[in-house]
Amino acid sequence: MRLLQEMLLGMGGMRLIRTLGLTPHIYHMNEGHSAFMVIERLQECMSMGMSYAEATARVRSNSVFTTHTPVPAGNEAFSLDLMGRYFGGIASNLGLSWPEFVQLGQMEGGNSQAFEMTVLALRLSSRANGVSRLHGEVSRHMWNKLWKSLPLAETPINYVTNGVHTPSYVGMHMHEILNQHLGPDWLQAKHDSPIWDKVDAIPDDVYWSARMTQKEDLLDALRARIPAFAQKFQLSRAQRKSMESLLKPGTLLIGFARRFAPYKRATLLFADPDRLARILNDPQRPVCLIFAGKSHPADEAGINLIQEVLRMSRDERFLGKIFFMEDYSLAVSRLLSQGCDVWLNTPRRPHEASGTSGMKLPVNGGINLSISDGWWCEGYNRQNGWTIGPVVSTELPSGAQNDYDDAESLYTLLENAVLPLYFDINDAGLPANWIAMSKRSLKSLTAMYSSNRMLDDYIRQAYLPCARRRGMLAENDWALCRDLAAWQRDLPVRFGTVKMEEIIISGADGNTMTCGEPVNIRLHMHLGQMRPEEILVQLVIGRAYASGNFRDSPEVLRLEPRPADHGDNGMNYSATYIPTRNGHYRYGIRATPVHKGLDSPLETGLVLWG
Incomplete structure (x- = not known):
């Protein structure tokens, strides 16, 4: 079924584009799921009179590939028996023997009994990239054998760090004050625009008021879920009251919402429950943890993680201090992004190719607390959030990552940095130093990790160079393309x-x-x-x-x-x-x-x- 889906996406997608009368200059494969696109394009070029070598040169010239997966098991592969059922005739159409066709999806030292979609995409792409600087480095290590004569650093896989669509995630109240103080063009401003310096001029009370109004929306949503939770787990009236008592604007809200895959370590905070209880039960510094997300229905380990969060939320020590928001959706994602004070991210490095959930917080005044992985390796500047454990940039970890070391670092940061900063209130009743860090986060991260910047990177690094080369090869009825194929013979x-x-x-x-x-x-x-x-x-x-x-x-x-x-x-x-x-x-x-x-x-x- 998966193979048929990917044939429909890659090959059927190309036929749909043609049926719609579209003639793109660039074809971008986003992950290996769509890689059969290049097979369809090869057949199309050969049906127009090109040889296989000429078609290969043409298809490679304007194909772009983005890989999202930093672990070998996450890259799709199909058995050769299954491939033979559907692609034997297609290999003949391309003038290839079956072993020659299979070689398109195989790498030296890889699985000789499988056809790998990422290998197919890399072989027939002119430009390839990971989705963060660290992920680019990981990808070069993973696929270097495809370019066995090149040193690792020259493996032609670059990176374009992901970005989020800021207008979809900025809350109404923060949007309003940013419009007022930065001007209506702030959403289009680049990361180095002087517009961002105007954030410092926003009065702290105005800024904090917008933050608290958005936070109240999240608190209302949590309050609304308590009756169903209390009924499901047969809580007493006193327990229900206790849960509601912490849901007030002065409580520090720490959010964790994402797919419950084991490598994301959703339960890292529970490594030492007694220490966590001491952190969460300080009456002078009220804190709530808010979890949300889903696991794959067949991922038993992910389901167990959700059950562990639910179990902890019912523990008497954590009742009203740990919430799990069911029925995760885009609406819930926006609510959390706009209302949480801190965004927690605890992946096992370097398994987080990029991550995007934490990118949605800065424009809403939230601050990131993250392992140094994915986009946070680039985003963290030591003044706009906190890094759990060692700070890395592009170097890969030299040994196994220790969960307990990371948990120790996380607890220490909460005790000595995060909570003291949030609850340090000045004479005006405002956490001035927290607001200052929040503004630094907004200024340094909002534009840099937006889809505007991401698309600009793709245009400059991949689309324009490929379009220029495709245009050069296409002149005089693909004369240069034919000459290149003949030269390579x-x-x-x-x-x-x-x-x-x-x-x-x-x-x-x-x-x-x-x-x-x-x-x-x-x-x-x-x-x-x-x-x-x-x-x-x-x-x-x-x-x-x-x-x-x-x-x-x-x-x-x-x-x-x-x-x-x-x-x-x-x-x-x-x-x-x-x-x-x-x-x-x-x-x-x-x-x-x-x-x-x-x-x-x-x-x-x-x-x-x-």
């Missing part, structure tokens, strides 16, 4: 005759370079059956970890060619590199085939390293 054989014969590096003392002093690189290479204009030679160099992986994207420096003195189809190449930073470096010299129809010289997958 015997390329592996011809490129296999290239040999690097001598590399000389001068200016370095043994294994040591000196900062600021030039290092000269010279190479003599025999081109074999390749022409000089078909070869690009580069120095790839950058600071590296002890493991040998580059710390960041390496520097890539072109070596300039000149004919060798002897006529053996040899060429000399040279460049000068000046190191500017201390540390351990890794480097290599590589040759790749080039053609003006390629999106990147690395696209062929053919690389000779020296």
Whole structure:
């Protein structure tokens, strides 16, 4: 059934687009579920007279792929037997043997008995990305074997961090004061616009009044649910009164609403119930935890997590202090985003590809309290919220993440940072320092994590470059596309005759370079059956970890060619590199085939390293 659904989405979706008379310049596959789109496009191009190689070049040129899943098990794969039932004829239509077709969905070292949708999408896309900076790094680790000749840092999977549609989530009262103080164009303002500086000028009492009005809507919704809860669990009148007593504007509301997948660790707060009870039962600092969300009907572990939250909400120590809002919906999501003071996020790093729920809080004056994962690795600036546990950016965790260490960090933050800041009231009856952090959160995160910024990133990084390349290939009835396909036909054989014969590096003392002093690189290479204009030679160099992986994207420096003195189809190449930073470096010299129809010289997958 799942395979049929994805055929309907990918292949049927393409036919629907054609039936509607639409002719897009760019095709964007959002996760592997739609990847059969490229199979349909290949068939379509070949039905118009293109060869398989020409169709592949055309389809790749303007296909974009976004992966959302940071764990191998989350990437869809189908058995070869099942694929054979539906795609045997399609392989024949493409002029491919069955093993050749299967190779489109397989990666070296992967499952040889499965066809992987993410592999198919990556093979036939010109641009690919994860959905946060950290997720881009995770994705490069996961799929690097598809580009086995490239260092990890150069694996061509970028990132575009997700964003939320701000108008859908900003509360009416916050929207009104932002319109009044920032002007009507604030929703379109970019993250670096001076408009955001005007947030500081909003009077604290006005700002706080809007926050409290929105919070009251959430409190009303919680109060309305108490009778049904009391009846279901046969609570006494006194217990019901006790539940209602905390639902007042001065109570700190901490929200947690999302899919109840085990890696999101919804019950991390319950690691030490006694300590949690001490935090929640301080009469001078009233706190309520509000949970909401659903699990997949077949996810027994997720269902158990919801049951654990419900069990804790009925515990005498937590009655009226832990709420679970049933029937999670977009309306409930908005209510929580607009009313919660703090948004809690506790995933097991790096399993949160991006996350978006916490992005909805800042525009409503809420503050994030999160593990350093997904978007929060980029969003946190040490002044606009709190990070639970270690603060990371793009480096992956070096060992197993300890739930109890994270719980300890969470409790400590609540006790020593979050609650003291919220309940620090000035002479005007306002939590001035809390409001200041809330404003910093709004200023630094609202525009940066909006769908406006996200779409702008996709346009600049993927759509425009792909559209330009597609236009170039399409000129003169796809002449360049056909030329590229013909050039690639015997390329592996011809490129296999290239040999690097001598590399000389001068200016370095043994294994040591000196900062600021030039290092000269010279190479003599025999081109074999390749022409000089078909070869690009580069120095790839950058600071590296002890493991040998580059710390960041390496520097890539072109070596300039000149004919060798002897006529053996040899060429000399040279460049000068000046190191500017201390540390351990890794480097290599590589040759790749080039053609003006390629999106990147690395696209062929053919690389000779020296």
